[in-house]
Amino acid sequence: MKIVDIICSEGKTGFYFDDQKAIKQGAKNDGMFYLGEPVTEGFDSIRQPGESISVMIVLEDGQVALGDCAAVQYSGAGGRDPLFLAKDFIPIIEGEIKDRLVGKETKNFKELAEEIDGMKIDGKKLHTAIRYGLTQSILDASAKAQNITKAEVIKKEYKTDVDLKRIPIFTQSGDDRYLNADKMIIKQADVMPHGLFNNVEEKLGLKGEKLKGYVEWLTKRVLDHRADENYNPTFHIDVYGTIGELLDNDIEAMTKYLGELEEVAKPFTLRIEGPMDVGERTAQMEAMRDLRKSLEDNNISVELVADEWCNTLEDVKYFAENKAGHMIQIKSPDLGGINNSIEAILFCNQVGVASYLGGTCNETSVSSEICTNIAIACGAGQVLAKPGMGVDEGIMLVNNEMNRVLALANSRK
Structure with a gap:
């Protein structure tokens, strides 16, 4: 099943982005807020709403596969990629990334996921959050193409040799x-x-x-x-x-x-x-x-x-x-x-x-x-x-x- 389009939408996450460096430097709590000015590049406040990007892959039969780009609470800290703001990264996904992926076959998840994970623009790998969300949507696309669950796709392609059962x-x-x-x-x-x-x-x-x-x-x-x-x-x-x-x-x-x-x-x-x-x-x-x-x-x-x-x-x-x-x-x-x-x-x-x-x-x-x-x-x-x-x-x-x-x-x- 081939990709015919990629559409993005802004989303909210289940928690917040926190400026870890400012907190470690002594920023005080006031309820759910942190007082003081942020010190990590990209932050407008020490705590701000978490953001995500829903990546919707449109397949040639009209089905839509879904994955969400998201970054950790302490985004931009400890050597991580920069603060992940939807407005900064949607143009990248709907631009050069989309141009590279439209027409690609989705049935083989592992192969395409590895290609996306290694993709570079201007010599740099994609933000971890983009790679995270894009590969999720590729997995969903592969599952939809085969009419099986995402777990079954992984088990088959990676030959995991495990019984599908509840885990803690x-x-x-x-x-x-x-x-x-x-x-x-x-x-x-x-x-x-x-x-x-x-x-x-x-x-x-x-x-x-x-x-x-x-x-x-x-x-x-x-x-x-x-x-x-x-x-x-x-x-x-x-x-x-x-x-x-x-x-x-x-x-x-x-x-x-x-x-x-x-x-x-x-x-x-x-x-x-x-x-x-x-x-x-x-x-x-x-x-x-x-x-x-x-x-x-x-x-x-x-x-x-x-x-x-x-x-x-x-x-x-x-x-x-x-x-x-x-x-x-x-x-x-x-x-x-x-x-x-x-x-x-x-x-x-x-x-x-x-x-x-x-x-x-x-x-x-x-x-x-x-x-x-x-x-x-x-x-x-x-x-x-x-x-x-x-x-x-x-x-x-x-x-x-x-x-x-x-x-x-x-x-x-």
Whole structure:
């Protein structure tokens, strides 16, 4: 099925763009606002509405395939591509990119996705958000051309050799980690709550006591309020390097503290994302690798999730092959084309490390549903409920798409 036209529309995302540099420099909250002036190029305010671009590929039989270009909350930070504003990038998609793609055959997703992901204009690769959204629409076009689900396209083309089945859904609370945890318990979220423990003094505690107290509260909350005694969620908490910051990245001290967290989390499995941030990729890999080994040597079952300094397909492979963590987060928008997210999950499977297909709260319903198809087709360890920070909406979108895909695929067996 050939492409006959590409049409774009501006969209909103499920969260915001935040100027991370300004926030790190001390910008204060006033409700949902940040006070002060932005410092990152492109920002008009420290927090501003997230934007997306819907890329609609018109096929020769009149069907329209859809993908959404979106960038992470901290767009333009940490070496990422510039702030993603729809007005700046729609002309590029409807101009030179459209000229190159009209007339292309869409049936072979992998081949065309790799071409788009490697495409250059004036010697530069396309913005990661454009590659992300365009390859989504190509996947949808391929599925429509073959009258199968997007998950089935991936399974067939990449020969993933996995059974299409439900995988765990991971929910994130944002700062509202108590009320949102209650929502997760009511909805029986598979993996919870993320927690956003990104400050030592205010959230972790100067002796680690605040995080420990929260885990203790969370354990009791689930045991007291679960509607089914067989509901046993995994606790997955992102600490943004604060444990290492508190304990000077001392492996022995971190091992001891994680062992204490394990005790208060029982009977539930505990995962800790980003336990340290040592400021450089190789050193981060080595620290994660050594902490994992230390935990295992001490019979501590806390699982580590790699996040910091693990942003690209190459990074994912580097951390996974060195067993730098028990699970690797794959930040789908940062990897550009979704073909890279697919390859990342499959590589993790190959080397025996669990994968977490994540992304950002600052995505859309379309990109979230497409990521769900990817996660199912590749057998990811878990997939993020996104977009937004409201819990209910993200669970609904990802759960319902998962069930639709499985029902359709099973009906053809």
